[in-house]
Amino acid sequence: MTTVLGFETSCDETGVGIVRDGELLADALASSVDEHARFGGVVPEVAARAHVSSIVPTVERAVELAGERAGVRLADVDAVAVTAGPGLAGALLVGVAAAKAYAVALGVPLLGVHHLAAHVAVDTLEHGPLPQPVVALLVSGGHSSLLRVPDLAGAPVEPLGATVDDAAGEAFDKVARLLGLPFPGGPPIDREARSGQVSIAFPRGKAADGTLDFSFSGLKTAVARWVEARRRAGEPVPVADVAASFQEAVADVLTAKAVAACRADGINTLVIGGGVAANSRLRALAQQRCEAAGIRLRVPRPGLCTDNGAMVAALGYLQVEAGVTPSPLDLGADPALPLVRSAARS
Numbered sequence: 001m002t003t004v005l006g007f008e009t010s011c012d013e014t015g016v017g018i019v020r021d022g023e024l025l026a027d028a029l030a031s032s033v034d035e036h037a038r039f040g041g042v043v044p045e046v047a048a049r050a051h052v053s054s055i056v057p058t059v060e061r062a063v064e065l066a067g068e069r070a071g072v073r074l075a076d077v078d079a080v081a082v083t084a085g086p087g088l089a090g091a092l093l094v095g096v097a098a099a100k101a102y103a104v105a106l107g108v109p110l111l112g113v114h115h116l117a118a119h120v121a122v123d124t125l126e127h128g129p130l131p132q133p134v135v136a137l138l139v140s141g142g143h144s145s146l147l148r149v150p151d152l153a154g155a156p157v158e159p160l161g162a163t164v165d166d167a168a169g170e171a172f173d174k175v176a177r178l179l180g181l182p183f184p185g186g187p188p189i190d191r192e193a194r195s196g197q198v199s200i201a202f203p204r205g206k207a208a209d210g211t212l213d214f215s216f217s218g219l220k221t222a223v224a225r226w227v228e229a230r231r232r233a234g235e236p237v238p239v240a241d242v243a244a245s246f247q248e249a250v251a252d253v254l255t256a257k258a259v260a261a262c263r264a265d266g267i268n269t270l271v272i273g274g275g276v277a278a279n280s281r282l283r284a285l286a287q288q289r290c291e292a293a294g295i296r297l298r299v300p301r302p303g304l305c306t307d308n309g310a311m312v313a314a315l316g317y318l319q320v321e322a323g324v325t326p327s328p329l330d331l332g333a334d335p336a337l338p339l340v341r342s343a344a345r346s
């Protein structure tokens with residue numbers, strides 16, 4: 001049996017997960033999201049300090065959960081995996097330092113992993129082994145990327161496209177702010193959109209440019225102009241309709257490009273991950289378009305789409321099984337870790 005303890009601290013979630021033989025035993029989470037709300041975005045220093053105070057209690061909670069579920073104790077852990085990047089430097093450092101401490105104390109290997117690869121790997125906890133290769137659409141507050149993922153054990157991951165400006169989640173957060181909705185903006189926009197009509201034709205940046213890149217800053221500006229015009233005219237802003245129309249524009253571009261990426265490469269499995277993958281319209285439209293194109297869609301449940309420790313433990317487990325060389329104990333946190341391999345070696 002192989003048991004992996006995973007640490008995720010790249011942004012505002014302190015996540016600790018435990019995976020045994022591909023099965024999720026514990027997924028403990030502490031979030032500093034409330035401390036950032038009044039700033040309308042994650043404040044790096046606040047996030048790093050929150051990780052420092054949450055990390056040990058979150059490990060203890062994860063171990064307690066794994067104990068209740070499967071009688072697993074900390075001493076049963078065979079490897080420690082940690083997000084080495086990309087992310088916020090100070091935040092990453094806390095997780096990397098903690099992971100090293102646990103790896104040394106337990107006398108087990110340390111595995112530094114790539115955050116985006118972990119977002120893909122988490123799907124194996126729900127839907128079993130991934131076919132090779134897959135196309136992954138990763139959309140969160142910090143990233144929007146289309147990737148060709150051959151396997152998760154260390155083979156090169158190929159970037160196919162990415163946002164040229166704002167990340168998809170960032171666009172949700174900024175549009176929510178201008179509609180007077182709380183941070184993070186994805187969930188309240190998703191909720192508002194349910195009672196709204198897709199009645200405003202917002203632009204689809206880069207939709208027809210023939211690339212697999214995205215652009216959301218023009219869309220965000222278009223929403224801001226539209227809302228300002230209503231306010232200047234003294235008319236009420238139909239928040240639900242704006243939310244539904246904005247959300248439709250994002251979901252339309254993301255799913256169209258994801259399907260195009262699969263088609264271009266002749267790949268018939270699409271995995272969607274990252275916080276924005278929790279969006280109900282994105283999930284529904286992706287399902288509809290994948291079905292029409294004969295593509296198998298795999299999206300983890302919303303709780304596993306946002307940042308968590310389970311995803312890191314899941315990727316660590318796959319790497320241990322594949323015999324990936326562990327990271328050295330001087331592993332650094334790399335805020336701009338390139339997505340070349342799912343394992344970070346130095």
Ligand code: KG4
Nearest residue numbers: 140141142169184185186275276279306307
């Ligand atoms: O993956 P994640 O937890 O952290 C990052 O790595 O950024 O993603 C957080 C992002 C936020 O921008 C949040 O607004 C967005 O995911 N998000 C959503 C939804 N739930 C979270 N966006 C759209 N619809 C949702 N239901």
Ligand code: ZN
Nearest residue numbers: 140274275307
């Ligand atoms: Zn993420």
